[in-house]
Amino acid sequence: MEPKLSYVGITQKKGRVSPAQFIPLCEEIGLIITIGEWIIHTACMQAKIWQDQGLPALRIAVNLSPLQFRQPDLIKQIRNALDIMELSPDKLELEITESATMEDIDKAIAILGTFNNMGLHLSIDDFGTGYSSLNYLKRFPIHTLKIDQSFIRNLDTSFEDAAIVKSIITLAHSLRLSVVAEGVETKEQFDYLDNLGCDEIQGYLFSPPVSANEFSKMLSSPTVFCVE
Incomplete structure (x- = not known):
């Protein structure tokens, strides 16, 4: 039987592809739903592994694309994975973009509820x-607002x-929400955010992305997260 789809001429190797390129393409061709479901299950599995290993308690975060957020069986998928x-x-933490919540406010509030x-x-x-x-x-x-890295990049200039x-x-704390700053890369950015009372920080200042095995080693040695 002839395959329904065939891909011709894709011979050049690109190596690692940035999520900024990969995710929009997956959304465009509809693969983000399948990939997203796999990610949810994999994240829950990894969190359980770390928990069973007796590593420090943590919460694992999963980004939901706008297309995923609109899927009628999303709640069932997450319940099944858990x-x-x-x-x-x-x-488990779910990260949803502003744009996803604004497409249908009442529906978004119901899902988040x-x-x-x-x-x-x-x-x-x-x-x-x-x-x-x-x-x-x-x-x-x-529970949390995550400040986009575009605002952090030139924070000190x-x-x-x-x-x-x-x-x-200030807004987040007034609403009793915690704040995470994304894309922190310098000690100057860290110090500025710390002085403002930012609750949590993520970025290359602490570590580039690592494998699950490497992260397990980091969890076993919490001192690697200290900023001098």
Whole structure:
């Protein structure tokens, strides 16, 4: 039987491909749903492995694409993954972009409400790059705002970026939300965020992306996360 699809002429090896290129392509051709479901199950499995190894308690975060967030069986997928892996819901965090929540506000609130009732941790990812209304933001049952790295990159040289970051941290704390700064690469950025009371920080200052095995070693030696 002839295959329904064939790919011709793709011979050049690209090596590692940035998520900024890979994810939009997966969304465009519809593969993000299948890949996203696999990622959810794999993340839950890895969290369970670390838990069973007796490593320090942690919460593993999974990004949901806007297309994934609109899938009618998303809640069932996540419930199944947690049940199969026998993982407590509080060990899983879902990161949703502003744009995904703004497409259908009432539906987004209902979905987030279900996740919150399940005991999942919820974050708005890349905050500051979308168009969310503060009126809607206060209605979302979320726990964390993640400041987009575009505001962090020039934090120590741009008055405008510094003002935006300070405003986001103040806003989040006023709404009793925690704040994570993405893309922190320098000690100067770290110090500035620390002085503003930013709750958590991620970025190359601490570590580039590593394999699960390598991260297990890092969890066994927490001192590697210290910033001098």
